[in-house]
Amino acid sequence: MERVSKSALFCSVLVALFLTSYAQQNCSSFTFENNKQYTTCSKLPVLSSSIHWTYHSSNNTVDLAFRNTGTSSTRWVAWALNPSGQQMAGSQCLVAYTNSTAIHAYTSPIGSGIPSLQEGSLSFEVPSISATLSGTEMTIYATLQLTSELLSTNQVWQEGPLSGGVPASHLTSGNNVASVGTIDFRTGDKKRN
Template sequence: MDKSLTTTLLFSCFLLISLSVSSLAQSCSSYSFSNSQKYTACNELSQLSCSLHWNYHPSNMTADIAFRKTGASTTNWIAWALNPTRQGMAGSQALVAYRHSNGTVIVYTTQVDASGSMQPASLSFGVPNISAEYTGGDMIIFATLQLSASLVSTNQVWQEGPLSGGSPGRHPTTGQNIQSVGTVNFVSGTATSTGGGTSSKARKRNVHGVLNAVSWGILMPVGIIIARYLKVFKSAGPAWFYLHAICQTSGYAVGVAGWATGIKLGSDSPGITYNTHRKLGITIFALGTLQVFSLVIYLNSN
């Protein structure tokens, strides 16, 4: 097997592994909780950088849930709620958490009334266990919910807002704060967002994936194929080299954009690190950089 074909095969293997890991890395199921709790269902909520994880137990209609807010501010409160009567916070049965000025995490249940009041109160369903923690920049609420038949599939809403005088104040009524509503089905393991378009972070993830797929998955391999197979035809003349150079340089440029988008996603997600994905990305980016440098050196020497 000649060196050119070996290089092509190795690059293809790196590419396939990278794309597979990228797909897995974007799943909330890869998150490791500090208490080592495992959840069979999870959904990335499309607003406010939140996710919901749960285990549903049909034998007694209970659900163990974890609501996670990524990059949570220590001066903000967070809340997740079920609302069987409507979409939105008003009338919802909520779990609330925030970090006290002394460093402790306060967590409690509340029934949110039309005025937005969030005073501690029992819910219309049982919550035998509830706790919260602030770790690695994330605020997480853990709870066990005693559900009824009407609550196993219902509306959900999640929020964050500023603290006022050490207690939850009114949350903003613009942007993602009014779009953070949807539904959850504890039995099927699905959750949806009905409050608007894709979040900024979700758009960046999509852009990151598309740019890298086009760069490392299309342009760079096409450049390699051109160099391997077209140069043997005399009629191709020097055109094969220019096509090869165009594919490689444009592929690298697109790859740089994908790399930069990935770095931005990382900075927007404190406390979340996908080590394998990062290492593979660095390896592929380094190999692509060496390829482009070799092209520059070749052009300067001729």
Template sequence: MDGSLRILLVSCALVSMLVSSSAQTCGSYTFSNNNLYTYCSDLSKLGSYIHWTRQANGTLEIAYRQPNFSSTNWIAWAINPNSTGMLGAQSLVAYVNSSAPYAYTSPVSSYSTKLEAGSLSFAVPKIQAENSNGEMIIYATLELSSDVTTVNQVWQEGPMSGDTPGTHSTTGEHVQSKGTLDLLSGQTSTGGSVTSSRVRRRNIHGVLNVVSWGTLMPLGAMIARYMKVFQAADPAWFYLHVACQCSGYIVGVAGWATGIKLGSESSSVQYDTHRNVGITLFCLGTLQVPNQYGEF
């Protein structure tokens, strides 16, 4: 039983590491208004996050978050319909005005912009800001065309100059905070690299489960079924069988944990068949591992 306990302890450690790792991404964030979004991305520059849900008619619900926000700064997130830079960006801006968060829309038409309020090239029927616990959030509803599935995004922060947004820094991350956003797949790209925490965890979840339940566990069963008939393979077949089953279980626990985490982040979407198959495989695998040591 000592060996069985070691396996279970290692599995629990893997689960803990996966859960704590996931907790550091945008997907684990809970909004004060309990809003739920289909996708989110940890933007690689300025420590920002973007959450969004796209409706079939093109309407986009977004929440742009800037942690470690200073009340003497402004933040902005924008869509640029025609290029990847600042010029032409249709921006959402927020700052603290008389101790209260204030959000508005501002089209960027020149490099010397002061982010004056103005209408965008698409309708924004709802925009508001929230400043809480050192974090500024812009909530907005954007009425985009139904055929828009990928957008150029730009995000920025800078100092306030009195009651007017001042010029942001033109070095470092401030000139790298741009990329593309795939509204359907949840993928974002910045400087050519694809980064999407939720899509990445989905891929990890799939690979771990294919390796464990789809490869190692069946391989262990086949070794026990076909190799033990050869005397020359005794007892090597048994150790190979146990190694495949136990390592498959450990990898499977990691895959199961990522699935649980992904499910908790998408409470509005539930895949019953997928979930039931996963629970069944995990239970059968858990019952199988202690039996390996009972055969010694």
């Protein structure tokens, strides 16, 4: 019996290593439409999303691409940093959706009240932001000018429907409440709590 347990444990470890390696390989081998390359990536565990980035230590900037592969022109996507916790309140968001004429990408700080994705300045500079929609894949591209305190912090990502051509509330159950974790732009460490 002990031999069977050890064999099962060994097989489980091998499968876990394979899946982790495959997820990283799958994530890092992606080619972006603009031929941009990123040094680090992480396949996020829910909402069909991944984050790709290059950290520039000389000036604490991060070039990133947030990908959501399960969206449409009737949905919005967002990715955010939140130094105050793993929740939407307090998040500093990058948001994208398709309006009637083009893809709209912008920044949105989320206050402590009822979350809304109103356009506004973040607590850090975002010198550039844009987005693309190709089939069911929305990608937000941005450059972030971060303080040293934000280089390792909480991250939140979301998706939701449009209503009247603007972002409406997302689900408050399932994967939508599990879409939190941490990220360290310097080391590439990330985890989901």
